[in-house]
Amino acid sequence: MILKRYSLLLIYVSVLLYDNVCAAVKQIEATPDTKRLYDDLLSNYNRLIRPVVNNSETLTVWMGLKLSQLIEMNLKNQIMTTNLWVVQKWVDYKLRWDPEEYGGVEQLYVPSEHIWLPDIVLFNNADGNYEVTLMTKAVLSYTGEVVWKPPSIYKSSCEINVQYFPFDEQSCLMKFGSWTYNGYQVDLKHMDQVPGSNIVKVGIDLSEFYLSVEWDLLAVPATRNEEYYPCCSEPYSDITFKITMRRKTLFYTVNLIIPCVGITFLTVLVFYLPSDSGEKVTLCVSILISLTVFFLLLAEIIPPTSLAVPLLGKYLLYTMIIVTSSIWVTVCVLNVHFRSPSTHKMSPWVRKLFLQFMPRLLIMRRTTYVLPEYNDNIPPRGFSATDMDIQLNMGEPFTTDFKISASDPSFLLPDHEDGKMKAHSSMTDTSNGTPKRYRQVYFLHYKEFDLSHNISEMPTKIMRLWKIGSLYQWCSTDFFCGCTLWLVSAVQQVL
Structure with missing residues (x-):
């Protein structure tokens, strides 16, 4: 019974080892095919020439954005800083191959510096850095389709409306387009664009977005435009992404x-x-x-x-x-x-x-x-039956030995002419009207x-x-x- 268990375990381990060895052999066999494919595709390839069969042919470039992070919203300088993945896709007829001739290889990863790239830049750039942050590898398909997703940190100009600060909503535009090629040479379209419509309601992929601590995203539509400039008669196509956000208050x-x-x-x-x-x-x-x-x-x-x-x-x-x-x-x-x-x-x-x-x-x-x-x-009023001190002239205190007694109330008599109380005639000198002992009392x-x-x-x-x-x-x-x-x-x- 024990031997039977060990036999089954040995068979299981042998099968696993066989699968791993076969996969390693297949990878070793595919490596020369991949190298040969890379040499054949890029041996006579010129990355400076637009990949079209006829010079009058229009090359369609599909574009999309994947927002990773809203880094900063500088109100004072009116600059929005974002971390984006710029997704670009086009067809290069020079990069087609038959998978059967190269050991079943259907995809090839090549440095982006070795192939033709559309010169799509952010028009409303605020710091003058129009290049992407990292030149990542491009993914080539045997059908000639090229997919390139470089990450980039963009600083874009944004018109700030501070009327309702700090309960404000801001709408910032990011305008992408080809810097060199006109609309007849490179036609720029959104990856989710429906034929017959130039507006995409959800123009930015938010699946990898880190929530901002200061802003809430409300809408991220995208619009394809064709503009004519005074310098040229040809139209220039661009895609304008509008990011509408509301401040957390x-x-x-x-x-x-x-x-x-x-x-x-x-x-x-x-x-x-x-x-x-x-x-x-x-x-x-x-x-x-x-x-x-x-x-x-x-x-x-x-x-x-x-x-x-x-x-x-x-x-x-x-x-x-x-x-x-x-x-x-x-x-x-x-x-x-x-x-x-x-x-x-x-x-x-x-x-x-x-x-x-x-x-x-x-x-x-x-x-x-x-x-x-x-x-x-x-x-x-104010005179009591008991003796009390009085005051002669205003602000001039009298001596304490002068008393008015209730036994002699006739000492003071009203003088209706000047509104003062004068002394009794018995105490007044009739010759000059001066009191004999005391002066006139108010x-x-x-x-x-x-x-x-x-x-x-x-x-x-x-x-x-x-x-x-x-x-x-x-x-x-x-x-x-x-x-x-x-x-x-x-x-x-x-x-």
């Missing part, structure tokens, strides 16, 4: 848009700060500087074009204008807050405008203050009235400042919300 949303919107809405907090804090203008200026930095960052990304202003640039511009105006309003509010008779003097035109003209225009009336009348036998209730008047105006002043700040606060909030909603609606239209 997550990076710019997190790092550019959200910080800008957040910093913009910080302007509203300026009007919540009290005027005595001393940080209102500082906060406004800091916000303005931050927006300026973002604006400069945006200017470094987008190309210096005057055809269109980007959507985000408009938003930053409008917010910078409103922040600048908020600084102006804040300075005005602080000026009103810290204004007093000791620091500012009201100009005549200001008095006439705001106290005379504007109240009439707004149908406003000034409050009339009426002084209370006093009885001669009742001391003025009417104390006038001071009391002036003090109460200033105190009553303080809430009005604070309320007026609060209304100014609150009004501009709501205006700023509405403006910022409107700009943000406009930005969102514009983005929705694009998407």
Whole structure:
């Protein structure tokens, strides 16, 4: 039983060895045939002559692109960098053979430098390098068909539209054509082109495409064109590939848009700060500087074009204008807050405008203050039954030994001519009207009235400042919300 198993295993190994030996012998036998075929095909071959039987015959070159990677989209320089495989196919009658005469060899790989190649280049090249990156080998078929797939990294010019940046879509063109031969000599066609149509909806093969971290491809159509140039009467055929892509907005949303919107809405907090804090203008200026930095960052990304202003640039511009105006309003509010008779003097035109003209225009009336009348036998308000200190002239304190007692309330009598309280006649020198012991005393209730008047105006002043700040606060909030909603609606239209 064991011997039978070993016999079967030995037979299986022998069969495998026989197959490998036969394949090796066949390869050794095919190598001389391949060498002989290569020598026969290229011994009298001239790679500089167009492979046609008749000079008036048109050679058809089929072309296609296989996109491997979208390397870079340089907005500032308006250059798109791509990694492509340029697939080209044509028929060369000089490279035909009979497989039976060469040991059944049906394909032959030859260096592309040894055969004729169509001079197809990228017309809208941006770096001046029109050659392919690697001169790979061409695949020859016994029918004369030649297939060449060289890889290449192209830098093509692309017209950038930054109107909706960073929610933009870009369409870049890649125009390929023969640099030397006209349409009567080399007819360039797309490999997937249908007879009777010059448009291919999917003109670029994306089977080997590495997904880009910044762009999403939307469409890759191809169009065959025939153009006439002023130099020549013959048409020149070309194939234009259009790559339409849309930007992935997550990076710019997190790092550019959200910080800008957040910093913009910080302007509203300026009007919540009290005027005595001393940080209102500082906060406004800091916000303005931050927006300026973002604006400069945006200017470094987008190309210096005057055809269109980007959507985000408009938003930053409008917010910078409103922040600048908020600084102006804040300075005005602080000026009103810290204004007093000791620091500012009201100009005549200001008095006439705001106290005379504007109240009439707004149908406003000034409050009339009426002084209370006093009885001669009742001391003025503020005098108590106990002794208290009084003040003679305005700003001049009296000595502490002078007291007014309730037992002698007639010491002060009102003088209706000059509005002052004068001393009783018993304490006045009738010859010159001067007090015998004390000078004339001012009417104390006038001071009391002036003090109460200033105190009553303080809430009005604070309320007026609060209304100014609150009004501009709501205006700023509405403006910022409107700009943000406009930005969102514009983005929705694009998407």
